Amino acid sequence: MKPMLKPTLTPALKTITATLLAAAFSAPALAAGEAKNIIFFLGDGMGPSTVTASRIYKYGEAGSLTMDTLPRTARIKTFSNDAQTTDSAPSMSAYMTGVKMNNEVISMSAETVAISPGKDAHGNLGVNNCAAGNGMPATTILELAKASGRAVGSITTTELTHATPAATYAHICHRNAQYAIAAQAVPGGAGYNPALGDGVDVLMGGGRNHFLPYDAGSQKLGRVDGRNLLAELAAKGYTVAATRADMLAAPNGKKFIGLYSSKSHLEYELDRTAAPPLGEGATQPSLAEMTTKAMDLLSQNSKGYFLMVEGGRIDHALHGTNAKRALVDTIAFDDAVRAALDKARLTDPTLANTLIVVTADHDHTLAFNGYGKRGNPILDINRDYKTGQPSKDADGNTYTTLVFGNGPNRPNLRTSLDSKTVLADNYLQETGVRLATETHGGGDVKLLSTGAGSSGFKGTLDNTKVFGLLKNAFGL
Template sequence: MHTLMHKHTPRLLAAAIAVALTPAAFAAGEAKNVIFFLGDGMGPVTTTATRLKYVKEEGSLAMDKLPYTARVRTYSLDAQTTDSAPSMAAYMTGVKMRNDVISMNGATQALAYKPTADATTKVASAVNNCPSTGNGLASTTLLELAIKQGKATGTVTTARLTHATPAATYAHVCHRDAEYDIARQAVPGGTGFNSALGGGVDVLMGGISYYWRPYNAATTPRGRPDGRDLVAELQGKGYTFVNDLPSLTAAPVVAGTKLIGLYDQALSQGHMSYDLDRDATKEPSLTQMTTKALDILSKNSKGFFLMVEGGRIDHALHGSNAARALADTKAFDDAIQAAIDKVKTFDPELKETLIVVTADHDHTMAFNGYGKRGTDILGLNISYATGLPSTDANGVSYTTLVFGNGSNRADVRSNLDATVVAGKDYLQEVAIRRGAAGSETHGGGDVMLFATGAGVASKTFKGTIDNTRVFNLVKSAAGY
């Protein structure tokens, strides 16, 4: 034994010395840039179904190709099954908080949001939903830490810009529904401004302007009850305002550019359009918003932090509408690939850029039956053994994708039409009916995380980890 140890000692010592002398080996702060992708509600079944729909069993999505992976636990401080607010806030702050709470600490209670119908009297409840003291404290976000270092920052989403996920990057509020309050936190120098944002977030893009524009009974009946025009205030602070694809395309990308984009093309839905419904001549895709943001943010020599959310994946799943959920997941995945391609124009080997892709929670969508390889994942379940539609105990056909709960459950099942179930408007059947218009719930399962770039920083994303741990890993990699 002594001889063997003596024989290998020089080699072991040399290896140890080499590691010790290697610059920045597992060093903090090597990620000059961070791009954090969040697929809202994008559980493992959703990503697998999207792969089957668009690149088949043997194919790979862009996120599948990222070299480092982990499973993430998503429970909140008070619930096994989280909502988006505390889960995204856990990623952004490293703090567990209660459902409905956005980027506050664990002592914060989620106070119900109850605006009155009268726009002249609902100001207090709509704008000052949370007490200034006595209900917890703000928890610092990754975006705020990036600003403190002089980096450029951006938040991009296909949901409302004041919705839970984007809000968790730049706002602090005791209840996610206080969206008038959330909006004003983004306006530098204005009443209610989040001072931790310094000169403001450089790029803000998402859906719906009515939380940013003043109330008008005729034109903006859901506008701000305090009468403020936050878009005009942002323009007064040097922001360029865009509201459609042509204006986004024309927006400048020089150093110091600040951009606010609010897209009302799907105003009736309260968010941007589902990708299957988007007018590609008028409304930007998530890819177009993401690449524009990167064009702007990459002008900062100190680096940047960008959060990109595929927000409408979640909304389609809540409606048990698999076709739109998968299409929005594919659009989200396209934005990931576009971002990688864009970053490689100024960081060819991703040595300075950390890219993380994950989800805030799961949903109840599940695979059903023993489907034949190559079968349309949105269609009827076709038996691999017989090549015929699979049937239930009563001889009735069913689809491969189903949901644990929602609205589409007939008292008596009947045979399904193969063309109808494959259409974009079809709502998959559910096991538990939650009323005629009952929204499907989130699921409490772990979600996937994919990472690449920034040298060895992304290698730390492995195993089964808590969503709060992701914050710490990103923070360390970026040196915040």
């Protein structure tokens, strides 16, 4: 009997066979329009080096953040309409609207010119100087979701009127006109954004002063127009919360606004969890708690929901060249991603109805130095991977693994650093170029996703293209 001959595959057949095998052993791609719910996570300033450093800080070099485990990945270009390096306003607006706009502009058409706000009668910055006819509102994914009958929410660790959350529900020529931004969220009130229908269903963050009237004794950063926007929201059926306890006790059947700081942002996670807690941090919820509560509130809508979750203070710590607080806030943000995944899977085990996207709006200038030994604490001085001894610069001085390309902490003459100094909570990493504050970086950022409609999130994408993928996932 003649031996059987093995079939010979042509290069074309080999390619087809490999493709079919790959498809057979991968999860099925979910079709457009299958997402009932979308949760969009934005780590403000969470560039690739920050993600890597945070992973090492918490889980070691071989460990994984929750966001690392999401199966779909992409690189995102972040440049704005007028700058190589974007600020948060146009970058988040690009995600939310699909429009490239100028730095400092919030969800407006591309030609809109950023006009700096003025000061009110009490010297507080934030008076809206946007001229009529200076651009047109650009429709946001939150507004489209609302129009489709879904519930919508926007939550953050920054002021609720800060650039990232504002880009979801407001339209204005300059991000710092925060009193006007706040007014856009109040149904039926002067300055309300009518595209929000009966209002954003869930709002959480800090900056209560932008919603309350000026008071010389108790609210010096309040509204000069005398409006109490929280009272107006309560009159429209909102539950109004000021603390974690208020939030946890809030009924699920009502709209909700929680402002957990009397002024400015929520505490850094490192300070919120300190013993004893500092300032208002003692009464503030974690971002993970805010996220799961928002999901409880929004899921009452049978048609689904859109929720934006921002870890905003990552950016602030990086601007201050305080890597430790940036890493701890990144871990808290990742914990919120894990909490959302766990909660979504309780009722949607395969995420057949839920799309989860995790990304950043821009990079920073954080960088890794030297050839550090594996296992060396990421915030410590660099130790050589061969000898384990402290690495030295050309002048014989030790240096940290993490540094910044620019910022205020550039010594005229470097001296050696020790572990006790650099591992302290308030240590500020050294910088290459001396500037008053560290700037954003212009590099690409990561996007990770999973669930319904996630198959399109791949390759290198402009940030404006993400809007189309979100819209497609909702079938809009």
